[in-house]
Amino acid sequence: MTETKPQIQFSLEALQQVHEILLQYPADKSKSALLPLLHLAQAEFGGWLSAETMDYVASILKIQPIEVYEVASFYSMYNLKPVGKYLIEVCQTSSCWMCGAEDIVRYLEKKLQVETGQPTQDGMFQIKTVECLGSCGTAPMFQIGDKYYENLTFEKIDTILDELRAENKYSRYV
Amino acid sequence: MGKKLLLQYDHIPGINTFEVYRQNNGYKSVEKALKTMKPEEIVEQVKVSGLRGRGGAGFPTGMKWSFLAKPEGVARYLVCNADESEPGTFKDRYLMERIPHLLIEGMITSSFALGANTSYIYVRGEYFYIIKILQKAIKEAYAAGFLGKNILGTGYDLDLFVQPGGGAYICGEETALIESLEGKRGNPRIKPPFPAIAGLWGCPTVVNNVETIAAVVPIVNDGGEAYAAIGIGKSTGTKLISASGHINKPGVYEIELGVPVEEFIYSDEYCGGIRNGKKLKAVVAGGSSVPILPTELILKTANGEPRLMSYESLGDGGFATGTMMGSGGFIAMDEDTSVVKNLFTFARFYHHESCGQCSPCREGTGWMEKILKKFIDGKATLKDIDLLWDIQSKIEGKTICPLGEAAAWPVAAAIRHFRPEFEEYVNNPQSIHDVKHYFRLNGLVEA
Numbered sequence: 326m327t328e329t330k331p332q333i334q335f336s337l338e339a340l341q342q343v344h345e346i347l348l349q350y351p352a353d354k355s356k357s358a359l360l361p362l363l364h365l366a367q368a369e370f371g372g373w374l375s376a377e378t379m380d381y382v383a384s385i386l387k388i389q390p391i392e393v394y395e396v397a398s399f400y401s402m403y404n405l406k407p408v409g410k411y412l413i414e415v416c417q418t419s420s421c422w423m424c425g426a427e428d429i430v431r432y433l434e435k436k437l438q439v440e441t442g443q444p445t446q447d448g449m450f451q452i453k454t455v456e457c458l459g460s461c462g463t464a465p466m467f468q469i470g471d472k473y474y475e476n477l478t479f480e481k482i483d484t485i486l487d488e489l490r491a492e493n494k495y496s497r498y499v
Numbered sequence: 500m501g502k503k504l505l506l507q508y509d510h511i512p513g514i515n516t517f518e519v520y521r522q523n524n525g526y527k528s529v530e531k532a533l534k535t536m537k538p539e540e541i542v543e544q545v546k547v548s549g550l551r552g553r554g555g556a557g558f559p560t561g562m563k564w565s566f567l568a569k570p571e572g573v574a575r576y577l578v579c580n581a582d583e584s585e586p587g588t589f590k591d592r593y594l595m596e597r598i599p600h601l602l603i604e605g606m607i608t609s610s611f612a613l614g615a616n617t618s619y620i621y622v623r624g625e626y627f628y629i630i631k632i633l634q635k636a637i638k639e640a641y642a643a644g645f646l647g648k649n650i651l652g653t654g655y656d657l658d659l660f661v662q663p664g665g666g667a668y669i670c671g672e673e674t675a676l677i678e679s680l681e682g683k684r685g686n687p688r689i690k691p692p693f694p695a696i697a698g699l700w701g702c703p704t705v706v707n708n709v710e711t712i713a714a715v716v717p718i719v720n721d722g723g724e725a726y727a728a729i730g731i732g733k734s735t736g737t738k739l740i741s742a743s744g745h746i747n748k749p750g751v752y753e754i755e756l757g758v759p760v761e762e763f764i765y766s767d768e769y770c771g772g773i774r775n776g777k778k779l780k781a782v783v784a785g786g787s788s789v790p791i792l793p794t795e796l797i798l799k800t801a802n803g804e805p806r807l808m809s810y811e812s813l814g815d816g817g818f819a820t821g822t823m824m825g826s827g828g829f830i831a832m833d834e835d836t837s838v839v840k841n842l843f844t845f846a847r848f849y850h851h852e853s854c855g856q857c858s859p860c861r862e863g864t865g866w867m868e869k870i871l872k873k874f875i876d877g878k879a880t881l882k883d884i885d886l887l888w889d890i891q892s893k894i895e896g897k898t899i900c901p902l903g904e905a906a907a908w909p910v911a912a913a914i915r916h917f918r919p920e921f922e923e924y925v926n927n928p929q930s931i932h933d934v935k936h937y938f939r940l941n942g943l944v945e946a
Contacts, residue, residue: 349660354700359682360665364624399684400665402624418586419787420743420830422844456668456848457586457787458625461743461830462750471627498627
């Protein structure tokens, strides 16, 4: 079996963060850093986890790539395919549904002229329906990166989308 | 006004900072515990307090602590469960966002009681902005000498770290949480052994909910007896309730256990009644997993007694006519709400969140979602009601962890109390299918 060296590399700032994260666990338990490192990698490398990115994380933690794949595919926050620059995660469970989550999704689809799950033509936005985000008292809501947008109305959505379009960065959790 | 133990300083500007928190009796329990108490005395006070796990299961915290194994030379861990994901629940988020130091104080005092020198707060990944708030607060606590080596000169060392999840409801189950903290998929473990014997990295571990750990602070400060004097019967102390749905004042309320449900829903101190002058139809009182109850049963027990916000009163009548306190996720539905459609959102949720280890849950949740979708689409038959009942009855008690039950109970309760509505979906789908029937938004109209 030949090992291919990943071509990608964390920024110096991210490497510093990796170092700090690894200090949180006993020296022989560094696999515990896998989830935080995947968040960091997703933020660093374009908002999703390619096989190359996951192999790179495996090489840092000295674990098998499969140990990374099986984790990345289990949790809902890791994107295994490229996504729009701003991933709009609309909560659709119970209280949010009661307060109009389906209308929020329909409005976004109409406004962005895109179906849920697909990036917009310019690659700027992508709608994703998600399960309860713990914002039931401020429903309806969506999350973009680490920010919660709550008590949504159509007017608020218009403003949010305009602001993000002007900002033009990748949404990130970390 | 009821007594507040956790949110009493919530209104003070800057209470999220170390300085202001400290000025308002902050970190007193750490001083008292580390300087004047033995670890076993703290465990005893928690036992006396009658505190029950606030994450949903309601297991006595002092008893859980006393099960912790203490083999010589083996590290012990305290892990805080901040994976709050039960639909309808947002109290831990509120507490961590507004008063992060209360959780950190509780972590220090509790870690000392359990003999842990490294502790973790496992926060659901979606709450990344909360993680940043906690990390900042932890840094402040280190700088003030409340974390790190030789805390307050007592010789006690504690490191406290925040760990993000990756988006998975199942990681709120304590052994799945431990798996996740070890960098694995969140598959619950078969018990025994329980985490108290073999938890994080095989070491004795206690996993407690955010609110539970926060409650240790007033228990240590004022004593377990003072805590037990609040509340009613075996439901001691206060509880954070996340109130949502069709109420005038959604939000997080700290109640003294024992407040009548009717007062909680209609008084201006709490939910302020039902929105837009509508009538109440049903309530899910403790997060998505607990049985839904129609108005008449949530306000009064089957015996006609006023129903109270307590573990015993909410549970009165068993699942036939009662429900559970659960996580305190209180979802109120007005008269226009479709119980069937709401149930569909729960079923979709549990199907999405099942880890897939156990067939009854993995397959059953999928079938329940699929069949409920048939009702929503007007394609169900009367036999499908019985089929749904049959499926839910074959999940309960047949899985490694309680996610199976959590998925089955809401289905059973909806059929038990709202069977005619299921029948209406079959017999007269058009009447229910009016889209406006579902979406009455606060000021929003159909796009």
